[in-house]
Amino acid sequence: MTDASSGDGPDRPVVVDLHSSCTTQEVESGEYYHATVNGVVDYGVFVDLSEHVSGLVHESTFDGEQDLAVDDDVVVKLTEVRENGDLSFELAALDDYETVEREHSYDRIDAETVGDHVGETVHVEGEVVQIKQTGGPTIFRVRDETSAVPCTAFEAAGVRAHPVVEVGDLVHVKGDVEEREGTYQIEVTEIDVLDGETAADVAGRLDAALAERAEPIDVDPLVDWPALEGMLPELRSVARTLRRAVLEGRPIRMRHHADGDGMAASVPVQYALTQFIEDAHQDADAARHLLKRLPSKAPYYEMEDATRDLNFALGDRARHGQKLPLLLMLDNGSTEEDTPAYKALNNYDIPIVVVDHHHPDPDAVDPLVEEHVNPYLHGEDYRITTGMLCVELARMIYPGLTEELEHVPAVAGLSDRSKADEMTDYLELAREAGYDDEFLQNISEALDYEAYMLRYDPGTQLINDILNVNGDEERHRELVPFLANRAAEDVAEQLDAATPHVEHERVANGANLYRIDVENHAHRFTYPAPGKTTGEIHDRKVEETGEPVITIGYGPDFAVLRSDGVRLDIPTMVEELNEELPGAGVSGGGHLVVGSIRFVPGMREEVLDALIEKMAEAELDEELHTAPKR
Structure with a gap:
């Protein structure tokens, strides 16, 4: 048995406590160690110093009077490391000593x-x-x-x-x-x-x-626009949140409105996030597992979509061991109609981030989301489209994304009929990138056409080719005119059938009111859909009259509303209709002057009459301003 004073002089001896991961690389002859007995045999006891270091205390090295059992803690001294790697120990009787912990030493790589x-x-x-x-x-x-x-x-x-x-x-x-x-x-x-x-x-x-x-890329906005400048800090915060989610391995489920602005918003962000995921994860399939872009047909986040998203998220967690996702809402998500779906997700660890430009209800939405970017919250309006915001967001997420995105804000603005003065700058930026105004408008129409055809499918490669973001340039130049012409032919056919059935009246405030029963006097289940059909009729009437125009396209349980030159507040009208017509089940919204509502079929006439009465009382604009598309 080794004595405490053996070779140690007046200093207190040191006893090493090995970390469980330590190997024989961390031991040295002559040192003392804490050990645990793992076996007792006739010729001695076996001891463990860590999960990977063990050896024999031979019975010849102690007097045999020690009554040792498995799991007893002892102090031993390493006396020999044999050529075959076996370790020999002897028991040490130390009354006073200092314990030092030793970690496993290794060269860690990135x-x-x-x-x-x-x-x-x-x-x-x-x-x-x-x-x-x-x-x-x-x-x-x-x-x-x-x-x-x-x-x-x-x-x-x-x-x-x-x-x-x-x-x-x-x-x-x-x-x-x-x-x-x-x-x-x-x-x-x-x-x-x-x-x-x-x-x-x-x-x-x-x-x-x-x-x-996770810190965003520092970029200057594509155009000089003070109204947009004030929103950049919030976009930087969103970029930081998205980059952090990627780095943490949290999936991102991106929901966007299925129209031109929604796709002009989501595709650049999808492209930027995909690039960032590929850099951050040593796995060619990481982007496929961590990012999903999903169009939403309704102008708000429906419970059906939320249930589907939640079901996929829980399934992915069970099957693939993934964290629950972050929900990113683009060109959607700012209204009270979104809140039931948000509340469903809030029962789980699913953070929600919203970038939108529709008239918001922050009191209803903000308690349920982590971040909410919307120009109305800065005293601005729909003229700053979500696509414009998201091009800047994409440039903050991944470095070097500018040239391939310079035309996208102009497409977003044309798609949602932005009348901002800065549209001139965006159009000029697009021209410099090789896109004339007519071709940009064709891109907008092609996106709208394929959004209808794809239904709930993101159509990633097809939409990339149309928008020419991470797509095929040659195919883009051939595909866009074809789809735009196809869309124009379908619109013309629809209007030929529907226009003779448009009803007109002049309401109390002097505006022209046009009504069309799109359920019975337009082709169903084909392009353009009721909203697009109503919008096209509306645009023709605005051009024909040059006066304030309101257009309503209605069916058994819905109405699509468009207005130019009339100061409407559709979200407020929806609230008032619910109070005035109990049992009508009115819901919906959108922009202030364009949107859609739903109601129970049996109350259609009462809802439309009350709606028209409210529109007839609205003030007229001094100048005619084309409404955004919805």
């Missing part, structure tokens, strides 16, 4: 550099952001300060490896780097959940790096 270490054994520390069980290995996606890397661990086929490891754990991974189908991964030999100071140190590193990498 996850973004795994491709430089193919065939090598590496160590990575980070947070588990996804656990996916396949028919073969368990795949742990681990994020460090630089990137996220897939780490594959094998058990029996289809059996969960390392079941104690959960999403959100901070871990140390040791394994061999392999390349598989153009993607680099670590085949795990060890994975340990970190705790205590080690975990705190890793968490601190990750948080600091995450905050730095």
